[in-house]
Amino acid sequence: xxxxxxxxxxxxxxxxxxxxxxxxxxxxxxxxxxxxxxxxxxxxxxxxxxxxxxxxxxxxxxxxxxxxxxxxxxxxxxxxxxxxxxxxxxxxxxxxxxxxxxxxxxxxxxxxxxxxxxxxxxxxxxxxxxxxxxxxxxxx
Amino acid sequence: xxxxxxxxxxxxxxxxxxxxxxxxxxxxxxxxxxxxxxxxxxxxxxxxxxxxxxxxxxxxxxxxxxxxxxxxxxxxxxxxxxxxxxxxxxxxxxxxxxxxxxxxxxxxxxxxxx
Numbered sequence: 241x242x243x244x245x246x247x248x249x250x251x252x253x254x255x256x257x258x259x260x261x262x263x264x265x266x267x268x269x270x271x272x273x274x275x276x277x278x279x280x281x282x283x284x285x286x287x288x289x290x291x292x293x294x295x296x297x298x299x300x301x302x303x304x305x306x307x308x309x310x311x312x313x314x315x316x317x318x319x320x321x322x323x324x325x326x327x328x329x330x331x332x333x334x335x336x337x338x339x340x341x342x343x344x345x346x347x348x349x350x351x352x353x354x355x356x357x358x359x360x361x362x363x364x365x366x367x368x369x370x371x372x373x374x375x376x377x378x379x380x
Numbered sequence: 381x382x383x384x385x386x387x388x389x390x391x392x393x394x395x396x397x398x399x400x401x402x403x404x405x406x407x408x409x410x411x412x413x414x415x416x417x418x419x420x421x422x423x424x425x426x427x428x429x430x431x432x433x434x435x436x437x438x439x440x441x442x443x444x445x446x447x448x449x450x451x452x453x454x455x456x457x458x459x460x461x462x463x464x465x466x467x468x469x470x471x472x473x474x475x476x477x478x479x480x481x482x483x484x485x486x487x488x489x490x491x492x493x494x
Contacts, residue, residue: 252434252435253434253459255434255435255438256434256435256438256439256441256442259438259442260438260441260442260467263441263442277442277444280442281418281442281443284418284438284439284442285415285418288435339433340414340433340435341412341413341414341415341417341431341433341435341436341439342413342414342415342435344413344415344416346415346416347415350415350418350419
């Protein structure tokens with residue numbers, strides 16, 4: 241099964257609608273609760289990142305072959321130093337993002353924690369792509 | 381402790397979605413930082429916050445928190461209420477500070493997460 245969603249950068253009011261919709265889908269598919277919770281949290285962090293930092297983004301969700309694969313790709317400023325961005329506490333978020341309760345520099349590390357595999361590629365000035373893979377059976 | 385008892389002990393008012401007021405609350409977490417709320421793994425958790433925006437409700441939805449107590453008499457907007465209705469989350473407005481709400485609930489047996 242494949243789903244595609246568009247996100248507008250700066251659209252704070254709708255930040256989380258994709259994660260909410262995916263959460264409902266995973267529930268309908270009877271995906272194990274602890275697995276779906278991890279997937280949804282990682283996706284929500286990623287969605288907030290796109291709204292907070294990028295101009296626009298696309299989220300592709302693919303549920304097949306025993307795994308959930310999420311690809312979050314955006315057009316935006318990119319991440320010049322990915323290891324630095326992965327450090328807990330490092331953030332380039334705007335005051336507006338901080339007012340939302342985010343921007344403490346924990347998003348990427350929380351996404352990594354809540355997925356089995358995370359890959360980030362980024363081109364400064366063009367955008368960022370984050371791939372999140374989570375297996376439906378533990379230890380697969 | 382039930383959600384209606386939480387409202388009582390925090391001198392709070394249940395603003396919306398009173399259909400799960402008899403649900404049991406076992407733990408509470410006080411935070412204005414939603415990234416920390418996303419790390420909550422336990423169930424039957426109550427969120428105490430001063431952050432009155434949509435993200436408080438969205439984040440609770442993702443972390444499966446079914447009740448939020450808003451501190452310091454913050455007024456909850458209609459957009460927040462409609463999102464809470466959609467997601468089945470109970471919202472309580474309390475005139476107390478985060479510190480006092482936490483203290484009252486802790487005294488009454490609500491457990492901390494860590």
